[in-house]
Amino acid sequence: MRISILGGGGFLGRKVAARLAADGKLGGEAIEALTLFDVVPPDPPAGARFPVHCVGGDVADLPADAIPDGTNVVFHLAAVVSAAAEADYDLGQRVNVRGTEAVINRCRKLAAPARVVFTSSVASFGGGQAARLADDARQVPTNSYGAQKAAAELFLTDASRRGFLDAVCIRLPTIIVRPGRPNKAASSFFSGILREPLLGLSTELPVAPDFAAWIASPRRAVEWLLHCASMDTTPMGLDRGINPPGLSVTVASMLNALDAVQPGASALVRRVYDPAIEKIVAGWPAAFEPLRSRTLGFSAHEPLVDLVRAFVADDLEATRKERGLA
Amino acid sequence: MRISILGGGGFLGRKVAARLAADGKLGGEAIEALTLFDVVPPDPPAGARFPVHCVGGDVADLPADAIPDGTNVVFHLAAVVSAAAEADYDLGQRVNVRGTEAVINRCRKLAAPARVVFTSSVASFGGGQAARLADDARQVPTNSYGAQKAAAELFLTDASRRGFLDAVCIRLPTIIVRPGRPNKAASSFFSGILREPLLGLSTELPVAPDFAAWIASPRRAVEWLLHCASMDTTPMGLDRGINPPGLSVTVASMLNALDAVQPGASALVRRVYDPAIEKIVAGWPAAFEPLRSRTLGFSAHEPLVDLVRAFVADDLEATRKERGLA
Numbered sequence: 001m002r003i004s005i006l007g008g009g010g011f012l013g014r015k016v017a018a019r020l021a022a023d024g025k026l027g028g029e030a031i032e033a034l035t036l037f038d039v040v041p042p043d044p045p046a047g048a049r050f051p052v053h054c055v056g057g058d059v060a061d062l063p064a065d066a067i068p069d070g071t072n073v074v075f076h077l078a079a080v081v082s083a084a085a086e087a088d089y090d091l092g093q094r095v096n097v098r099g100t101e102a103v104i105n106r107c108r109k110l111a112a113p114a115r116v117v118f119t120s121s122v123a124s125f126g127g128g129q130a131a132r133l134a135d136d137a138r139q140v141p142t143n144s145y146g147a148q149k150a151a152a153e154l155f156l157t158d159a160s161r162r163g164f165l166d167a168v169c170i171r172l173p174t175i176i177v178r179p180g181r182p183n184k185a186a187s188s189f190f191s192g193i194l195r196e197p198l199l200g201l202s203t204e205l206p207v208a209p210d211f212a213a214w215i216a217s218p219r220r221a222v223e224w225l226l227h228c229a230s231m232d233t234t235p236m237g238l239d240r241g242i243n244p245p246g247l248s249v250t251v252a253s254m255l256n257a258l259d260a261v262q263p264g265a266s267a268l269v270r271r272v273y274d275p276a277i278e279k280i281v282a283g284w285p286a287a288f289e290p291l292r293s294r295t296l297g298f299s300a301h302e303p304l305v306d307l308v309r310a311f312v313a314d315d316l317e318a319t320r321k322e323r324g325l326a
Numbered sequence: 327m328r329i330s331i332l333g334g335g336g337f338l339g340r341k342v343a344a345r346l347a348a349d350g351k352l353g354g355e356a357i358e359a360l361t362l363f364d365v366v367p368p369d370p371p372a373g374a375r376f377p378v379h380c381v382g383g384d385v386a387d388l389p390a391d392a393i394p395d396g397t398n399v400v401f402h403l404a405a406v407v408s409a410a411a412e413a414d415y416d417l418g419q420r421v422n423v424r425g426t427e428a429v430i431n432r433c434r435k436l437a438a439p440a441r442v443v444f445t446s447s448v449a450s451f452g453g454g455q456a457a458r459l460a461d462d463a464r465q466v467p468t469n470s471y472g473a474q475k476a477a478a479e480l481f482l483t484d485a486s487r488r489g490f491l492d493a494v495c496i497r498l499p500t501i502i503v504r505p506g507r508p509n510k511a512a513s514s515f516f517s518g519i520l521r522e523p524l525l526g527l528s529t530e531l532p533v534a535p536d537f538a539a540w541i542a543s544p545r546r547a548v549e550w551l552l553h554c555a556s557m558d559t560t561p562m563g564l565d566r567g568i569n570p571p572g573l574s575v576t577v578a579s580m581l582n583a584l585d586a587v588q589p590g591a592s593a594l595v596r597r598v599y600d601p602a603i604e605k606i607v608a609g610w611p612a613a614f615e616p617l618r619s620r621t622l623g624f625s626a627h628e629p630l631v632d633l634v635r636a637f638v639a640d641d642l643e644a645t646r647k648e649r650g651l652a
Contacts, residue, residue: 157466
């Protein structure tokens with residue numbers, strides 16, 4: 001089993017790499033080699049008992065060794081995030097669209113079709129706060145990032161039908177709690193209102209407390225990505241997109257879970273309305289009815305309070321160090 | 327009113343150009359200039375009372391004068407058809423995807439957003455013979471052409487939201503009767519079984535007589551395209567795709583209409599099953615419920631027998647000449 005992670009230096013890429021290093025296998029098969037690709041060559045995960053090859057470059061001009069001959073599984077996580085793709089249209093088209101086409105074109109040259117696990121997004125749908133989307137809901141994106149992800153899904157699905165590769169496109173919910181620092185994603189505050197208070201820092205909430213979002217934890221997202229890599233795709237037929245079983249939560253319920261883990265912490269969250277941020281996130285659907293994901297074996301989500309505890313267990317200390325906090 | 331037709335040398339492009347030349351105006355405004363763009367510079371339409379500029383080139387490397395400064399309306403009809411896009415993946419991606427991105431990038435440079443009328447396709451949907459698709463049906467294409475058209479819709483819709491242009495993406499049914507010769511579209515036989523017998527020639531039917539299809543006449547398609555060019559797009563909101571009110575017909579009903587216009591003509595149609603053709607067309611939906619198109623002012627379709635008579639009136643003689651038939 002030979003695996004590549006594109007976007008291997010990112011938040012989820014590092015977590016997937018660490019998990020592969022810890023497990024030593026994927027879908028019951030021993031891992032023989034891992035390639036990590038990102039703009040800058042990523043650091044290899046600690047404790048891997050297989051060779052790890054780290055490659056830097058531009059995904060839209062993908063070097064062949066980012067997906068070496070013999071690769072069986074590609075995690076294609078390389079992307080320009082939502083607010084950045086909205087701010088720089090050309091960059092978003094280049095990385096999110098051209099990059100995916102480059103992945104397809106590289107995979108076409110492999111001797112056997114590789115499983116490609118692609119992280120699409122809740123942002124590829126519209127509908128907003130009132131939405132409760134069924135599995136066959138039409139993707140009507142409300143931002144360039146979502147449009148680019150939906151188009152990339154179309155190309156990967158078509159490439160699967162043609163036998164170039166074997167894709168699963170998982171439309172990830174907003175992932176919280178992200179470790180590290182705030183980023184350029186419009187959804188950054190969903191993590192910020194939990195992470196920053198747990199670090200003892202104040203933070204801003206740009207939307208109202210009853211604002212609802214479709215979320216998932218990093219632990220659950222990694223579980224789902226590994227499932228995408230090893231599941232049988234035959235029952236998916238021509239439709240290679242999947243809405244996983246995330247959680248529909250309000251900001252208020254997130255702050256309650258925060259206080260349950262660290263009493264009083266939500267006092268560090270100040271409400272500072274930001275119409276630019278709200279305009280983007282208000283377009284994303286707040287709930288799904290992900291029935292198909294259940295029949296395809298995607299694991300159910302843990303309760304919100306477990307998600308907060310997992311951040312404390314997995315990422316709080318590293319985040320504190322990374323940011324130079326005592 | 328300055329207009330460009332990309333794919334101006336094609337079947338529909340020539341019909342739109344001829345209609346503009348005859349009308350001298352579009353949406354009540356006088357036409358000041360027309361540009362026709364295609365791989366080879368198209369011939370100008372007869373009788374135009376405005377300057378016609380004919381340009382040749384590659385749509386994926388679009389020359390600026392294909393859409394001159396000051397252009398108000400772009401008909402983007404340039405495409406690689408279904409069977410050709412299936413046979414040559416790279417060509418389809420280049421013309422159907424990269425070409426549309428080139429149109430967007432050229433339109434971004436115009437002083438005011440142009441109306442872009444884009445011909446998407448019934449082939450951007452799946453569902454097949456049993457389908458009866460609502461306006462919010464998800465596009466699950468069953469071929470590369472359909473995937474490329476659906477992706478192009480996403481980019482044009484996003485570009486509209488961003489204010490780069492003002493697009494209407496009309497998902498044309500299979501257009502019959504096409505004049506001229508059979509082409510590489512998998513749907514070519516839908517026209518062939520009417521056109522060839524009317525020319526006194528035998529032809530092959532690759533599917534069963536009860537095979538159903540979603541079709542429209544060239545006259546109706548031109549009406550719709552002109553409506554797309556002049557309609558108010560405000561009621562469309564973020565969803566710039568439209569399923570027009572075509573006709574759902576069986577092959578048998580087409581042959582009945584043929585015999586109604588020219589008794590006994592259907593005897594020239596021989597049933598020769600072709601699984602490669604059937605595989606492509608069987609994926610396309612055979613019926614829609616196009617309610618939204620009615621509220622947006624798209625005209626209803628005429629009966630099938632009128633469609634056959636219109637081919638005889640509009641295109642039979644020219645087709646006879648073009649093909650050197652007595």
